[in-house]
Amino acid sequence: MQSIDTRSRRYAAGYDGVAKFLHWLVVVLIAAQFVIGWTMPDIHKGTLPEGLIAWHLGVGATLIAAVVLRIVWRLTHRPVPASVSPLLRIVSHVTHGLLYLALIVVPVLGWANASSRGWSVKFFGVLPYPSISPEGSSVGHEMGDIHGALAWVLLALIALHVAGALYHRFVLKDDTLQRMLP
Template identity: 80%
Template sequence: MRSDQVNFSRYASGYDGVAKFLHWLVVLLIAAQFVIGWTMPGIHKGTRPDGLIAWHLGVGATLIAVVVLRIVWRLTHSPAPASLSPFFRVVSHITHGLLYLALVAVPLLGWANASSRGWSVKLLGVLPYPSISPVGSSAGHAMGDIHGYLAWVLFALIALHIAAALFHRFVLKDETLQRMLP
């Protein structure tokens, strides 16, 4: 092999196939949520969960399940550590921790808001999730506003995550990005 070629097989020890699948499934679901969220009508008193709003609820319910699976998988299947400097290791841990926190908080706040509106949140349109705030709850309605603001924080964290992956690939020229590629 020439010295300028990358041997991707040596990176297989980074993340296993399940972790990679769950990562990219979350990416797909988050992308769908942002597109749906930006294009769906505004939610006001008396709004019904139809059309794009129903899709947003359904994708959100799926996202909650996948994120929980991803966290459980990550806690029980640690990847081989990346070869990072202490500074980048700390920044990576903080960024990943904030990403996971936002990936849990944003859908939970949306779920609480849906519950306060009396809307049913169902996994794959079939399995109903329990209501997590009382119908008519002012706190549940306020969580909808926080859900919207935190979605922008999540968007910023995702942009930072992508920028860091590209920085590792094109500036540092290390294997960090390849560890999560299929």
């Protein structure tokens, strides 16, 4: 049996395996969503959820589940904070908070838009999520436009997050980046 001190040092050195897995799963799902979103056909009245659109819905449903799990895990398994200046700690907290917010809001807006079109959003293509806006809802349709615009905000936040990790690695030369690497 490991001592508490050994577990604490291992935990302080980085995030645990579940946190890392969920982080990188979200990275892969987001990358897939952007590729699918950029290559799928435009959605108009009467568009059917087929092909890449169906893939976008399915990956989005998986993304929602992964982000919820990630947030629950993060709230119940807090890592030891990295040793950074108070200013960098504030920037980190704000950036992570905005990232989590965007990772929730962007997919939920897409889900609302799909619901307003009468499309089923299914986890792994099997388990249907409930409709969150009435079919034919003009507000639900508008959520699709907001979903698209906020996806660009999410992309900018991701770029800021990656830039921060690279700043830690190559400028500060600390171990912040390594905390999330496998």
